[in-house]
Amino acid sequence: MQASRQLPLLKLLQLSSPTLPVGAFAYSQGLESAVDAGFVADANTLETWLLDTLKLSLLLLDIPVFSRLYQGWESKDMEAVRNWNSLLYAQRETSELRAEDQHQAVALGRLLADLGIGQAEEWKTDKTACFLTLFSLAAVTWNIEKEQAAYGYLWSWLDKQIAAAIKLVPLGQTDGQRVLSRLLPQIPAIVEQGLACDDEQIGASLPMLAILSSQHEMQYSRLFRS
Secondary structure: OHHHHHHHHHHHHHHHOOOOOOOHHHOOOOHHHHHHHOOOOOHHHHHHHHHHHHHHHHHHHHHHHHHHHHHHHHOOOHHHHHHHHHHHHHHOOOHHHHHHHHHHHHHHHHHHHHOOOHHHHHHOOOOOOOHHHHHHHHHHHOOOOHHHHHHHHHHHHHHHHHHHHHHHOOOOHHHHHHHHHHHHHHHHHHHHHHHOOOHHHOOOOOHHHHHHHHHHOOOOOOOOOO
């Protein structure tokens, strides 16, 4: 009995793991351009960049939309799932950010289908699929509580950004962990506020991130695809 109660936590660790085969290692979500432009040059500027993105984007967009996607899957309301997926895709402001989201979503769709989640099948070739849509499907299917799944999503996002920064800034492994340790205490409030957002509060635009992401397409030397 105890083991069955812990299974959702173990499935969340699987879903949030950097070894999840969705190609996340190939993307930086504009961080590479921020480093190239000099906005991120050390641990302190990285922390500022990540905290601003958490509070001005993920809190107001990713987490509240995740909540509604979770509810849609839970209630088997595919119209709601499609509508919120479309809104999220439209909020990805550049071609690289849209491609990043869609490529990881399709990869996760293939994985979930291979793991026996039949509802993932139709998303394997969807050109507007978003990663959060498939992430929320897995969370509901594996009985991961919504709040816990949101924690896992934000931790996974931060972990990937820190890993990219270590290669790009460059940043030492210990400095990366210091930044991660300082930002982790911000996650509970971000999850709480994001899950409490009303529909009319949903939406985020980070103009500088959009500009840098667009410039990344023409950047001379690149390690990442975004």
